[in-house]
Amino acid sequence: MSTTTGRGVGDLADLVDRLASGPGREERLTHLEVLGPRAGESVDWPAWADPELVAAYVAAGVRRPWRHQASAAQAAHEGRHVVVATGTASGKSLAYQLPALSEIRRARGARGQRGATALYLAPTKALAQDQLQSLRGLGLDLRVSTHDGDSSRELRDWARDHAEYVLTNPDMLHRSLLPGHARWAAFWRSLRFVVVDECHHYRGVFGAHVSHVLRRLRRVCAAYGAHPTFVLASATVAEPEVAAHRLTGLDVLAVSDDASPRGRLALALWEPPFTSFTGENGAPVRRSAASETADLLADLVASDVRTLAFVRSRRGAEQVAASTAALLAEVDPALPGRVAAYRGGYLPEERRAIEADLRSGALAGLAATNALELGIDISGLDAVVMAGFPGTRAAMWQQVGRAGRGAGDALGVLVARDDPLDTYLVHHPEALIGLPVEASVFDPGNPYVLGPHLCAAAQEAPLTEADLPLFGPGARAVVDQLTAVGLLRRRPRGWFWTDRRRAADLADIRSSGGSPVQLVEGDTGRVVGTVDAAGAHSSAHPGAVYVHRGESWLVESLDLTENVAVIVRADPDYTTSAREITDIAVVAEREHRDWGGCRLALGEVDVRHQVVSFLKRRQPSGEVLAEEPLDLPERSLRTTAVWWTVPEAVLAESGLATADLPGAAHAAEHCSIGLLPLFATCDRWDIGGVSTALHPDTGTLTVFVYDGHPGGAGFAERGYAAARAWLTATRETITSCRCLEGCPSCIQSPKCGNQNNPLDKPGAAALLDLLLAGAPGE
Ligand SMILES: [Zn+2]
Numbered sequence: 001m002s003t004t005t006g007r008g009v010g011d012l013a014d015l016v017d018r019l020a021s022g023p024g025r026e027e028r029l030t031h032l033e034v035l036g037p038r039a040g041e042s043v044d045w046p047a048w049a050d051p052e053l054v055a056a057y058v059a060a061g062v063r064r065p066w067r068h069q070a071s072a073a074q075a076a077h078e079g080r081h082v083v084v085a086t087g088t089a090s091g092k093s094l095a096y097q098l099p100a101l102s103e104i105r106r107a108r109g110a111r112g113q114r115g116a117t118a119l120y121l122a123p124t125k126a127l128a129q130d131q132l133q134s135l136r137g138l139g140l141d142l143r144v145s146t147h148d149g150d151s152s153r154e155l156r157d158w159a160r161d162h163a164e165y166v167l168t169n170p171d172m173l174h175r176s177l178l179p180g181h182a183r184w185a186a187f188w189r190s191l192r193f194v195v196v197d198e199c200h201h202y203r204g205v206f207g208a209h210v211s212h213v214l215r216r217l218r219r220v221c222a223a224y225g226a227h228p229t230f231v232l233a234s235a236t237v238a239e240p241e242v243a244a245h246r247l248t249g250l251d252v253l254a255v256s257d258d259a260s261p262r263g264r265l266a267l268a269l270w271e272p273p274f275t276s277f278t279g280e281n282g283a284p285v286r287r288s289a290a291s292e293t294a295d296l297l298a299d300l301v302a303s304d305v306r307t308l309a310f311v312r313s314r315r316g317a318e319q320v321a322a323s324t325a326a327l328l329a330e331v332d333p334a335l336p337g338r339v340a341a342y343r344g345g346y347l348p349e350e351r352r353a354i355e356a357d358l359r360s361g362a363l364a365g366l367a368a369t370n371a372l373e374l375g376i377d378i379s380g381l382d383a384v385v386m387a388g389f390p391g392t393r394a395a396m397w398q399q400v401g402r403a404g405r406g407a408g409d410a411l412g413v414l415v416a417r418d419d420p421l422d423t424y425l426v427h428h429p430e431a432l433i434g435l436p437v438e439a440s441v442f443d444p445g446n447p448y449v450l451g452p453h454l455c456a457a458a459q460e461a462p463l464t465e466a467d468l469p470l471f472g473p474g475a476r477a478v479v480d481q482l483t484a485v486g487l488l489r490r491r492p493r494g495w496f497w498t499d500r501r502r503a504a505d506l507a508d509i510r511s512s513g514g515s516p517v518q519l520v521e522g523d524t525g526r527v528v529g530t531v532d533a534a535g536a537h538s539s540a541h542p543g544a545v546y547v548h549r550g551e552s553w554l555v556e557s558l559d560l561t562e563n564v565a566v567i568v569r570a571d572p573d574y575t576t577s578a579r580e581i582t583d584i585a586v587v588a589e590r591e592h593r594d595w596g597g598c599r600l601a602l603g604e605v606d607v608r609h610q611v612v613s614f615l616k617r618r619q620p621s622g623e624v625l626a627e628e629p630l631d632l633p634e635r636s637l638r639t640t641a642v643w644w645t646v647p648e649a650v651l652a653e654s655g656l657a658t659a660d661l662p663g664a665a666h667a668a669e670h671c672s673i674g675l676l677p678l679f680a681t682c683d684r685w686d687i688g689g690v691s692t693a694l695h696p697d698t699g700t701l702t703v704f705v706y707d708g709h710p711g712g713a714g715f716a717e718r719g720y721a722a723a724r725a726w727l728t729a730t731r732e733t734i735t736s737c738r739c740l741e742g743c744p745s746c747i748q749s750p751k752c753g754n755q756n757n758p759l760d761k762p763g764a765a766a767l768l769d770l771l772l773a774g775a776p777g778e
């Protein structure tokens with residue numbers, strides 16, 4: 001196998017050596033993993049495939065399908081629900097297009113009338129648009145249309161009456177297609193395939209919502225006598241059949257053996273050094289991932305390695321591009337022109353121009369926001385640098401998967417941010433490599449999510465006893481509750497929605513309950529976005545810097561009675577993080593496990609919390625500029641929590657001084673919140689914690705970690721299920737951090753309402769040792 005295509009990355013080991021041998025860089029490369037190449041395996045086109053469609057694929061350069069594409073397509077053709085879970089660029093779309101388009105063309109009437117239909121769902125409008133382009137690119141006679149918030153009335157009518165392949169999103173299904181199902185009767189009657197693309201995006205509360213939208217879809221189809229085959233596609237998720245079953249409620253076959261070819265891939269893990277800055281309580285602060293990324297990008301561009309750097313915000317991407325250009329100017333005045341920023345907000349033609357420059361080699365380096373992760377056509381790259389872990393292994397592999405031209409070698413570099421999760425990962429490659437990517441965590445049983453969908457379903461057609469199992473074991477209890485409060489009415493034919501409102505309006509599927517806060521541009525009154533009620537106090541308080549699709553905004557005011565925050569476009573040189581104080585009371589313990597004398601529990605809690613201030617940190621240095629007080633009301637939340645207790649008798653034997661216990665528990669809490677996203681596929685801002693040396697409800701030292709969403713999003717459950725691995729990783733992060741008394745990379749938390757005080761680093765490690773000593777082995 002050739003290791004270079006075009007210039008490629010040349011010798012991988014040599015390249016990484018050069019990156020790591022710069023002055024002062026000895027300790028930054030913490031790990032280098034080289035994954036071997038994989039030869040592709042192609043098979044014959046299935047006999048049932050439409051010959052013109054096959055000819056179109058061949059003309060587009062797909063001579064024969066890879067084995068995984070053919071297996072998934074075969075299953076779907078036979079009417080079996082299937083999930084294709086293979087890597088980026090492995091050609092997942094062929095797996096559903098082949099059976100769906102073949103069937104659409106086969107089923108047409110004698111005069112070409114519509115016979116079979118397919119519905120394609122993407123998490124974003126942009127991805128649906130890309131699919132539309134790729135379908136049109138086949139050059140076949142296909143009636144295909146998007147149906148989204150931007151579609152004109154005429155286009156919608158045409159899609160309903162004539163389109164054979166409709167591309168939309170779960171939001172439109174929820175708000176428009178399902179409530180108005182009667183108008184779409186002909187479409188539903190002939191619906192053969194439902195494609196759920198990029199299904200790993202449906203997680204957390206959003207995942208729970210989408211799972212119920214899909215159940216409503218199945219129910220509406222059944223009412224028209226249709227039982228479509230579901231085809232799901234995703235970057236490799238752990239246990240794809242389990243995730244797909246939870247999402248659709250159907251038994252789904254998984255196809256996860258990727259048979260597409262790949263070159264060698266080197267993944268380098270990179271930890272920025274401590275700087276001379278000091279942070280809160282004198283803690284050392286690491287160099288920012290963005291600054292480090294600019295250095296690496298400059299080195300790669302100077303070596304003519306085509307590289308894409310992923311940065312969180314637009315400002316960050318522009319900063320990285322500018323610093324890279326400045327560094328290159330010192331080397332060669334011709335080089336700065338070969339680097340650019342690439343971000344959301346560009347016009348399509350601007351994007352196409354940048355993509356073309358990258359393909360031609362006129363550009364060698366791009367700094368992009370993560371918002372571009374989906375569906376944008378950047379190919380021909382040799383290397384990807386990530387400024388910070390993108391949240392999940394699935395997202396990381398998707399970003400790394402952008403590198404590699406054909407079977408050429410590729411390089412991925414993960415640069416750690418100054419937080420516990422990134423610190424853990426760059427020192428524990430085994431948590432990144434060789435593992436399936438994380439399961440999509442969500443809880444379809446969440447009554448706060450289920451209720452509004454049962455109302456919407458009842459409005460679509462009265463709910464009967466026979467419908468309830470579709471919505472899960474908790475459905476009956478929720479229906480009874482909705483009936484008791486008068487939202488549903490029981491009649492002989494079932495439960496009816498009799499309210500005048502549109503029931504679908506009760507659920508905002510992108511938010512997690514409560515009325516979302518609208519972010520309104522001060523000058524124009526335009527609604528830029530929304531934040532859900534749970535997150536509004538911490539992300540939309542006055543003075544907050546809010547990043548939306550890579551753009552930075554400054555919040556001027558927050559009106560909690562109108563649920564409106566007024567924002568202005570700004571590019572401040574700092575970021576903000578809200579700090580909150582929390583109180584917790586146990587409502588009911590659901591289950592527990594005894595770990596020696598210690599105890600691990602899962603249950604319902606009442607949380608009272610209040611955002612009390614926010615910190616401003618200069619970017620990119622991370623230096624703390626100021627902490628400003630806020631005057632926001634306390635809020636309460638009934639949710640799910642996982643907690644652990646260490647009784648006094650165990651503490652007494654351990655030699656831990658009583659005075660050190662509050663700092664030890666507090667430090668363990670912070671770090672465990674930082675690490676839970678590795679096990680529960682959540683964001684550290686989705687969860688919160690409380691620690692205390694003596695909690696009134698447990699009578700002993702207790703550390704709680706709770707879901708920040710009403711009713712819980714499944715995160716605490718995952719923490720409970722993976723407690724041993726989670727808390728072991730927490731302990732590892734604390735002991736392996738090279739700071740002396742604690743820093744943002746281990747035990748300091750940006751959202752701590754107690755100024756990260758007290759914190760006791762050795763105490764936290766000792767406390768976790770006590771707890772884990774009683775944990776059963778695996
Ligand atoms: Zn540290």
Ligand SMILES: [Zn+2]
Binds near residue numbers: 670756
């Ligand atoms: Zn704290």
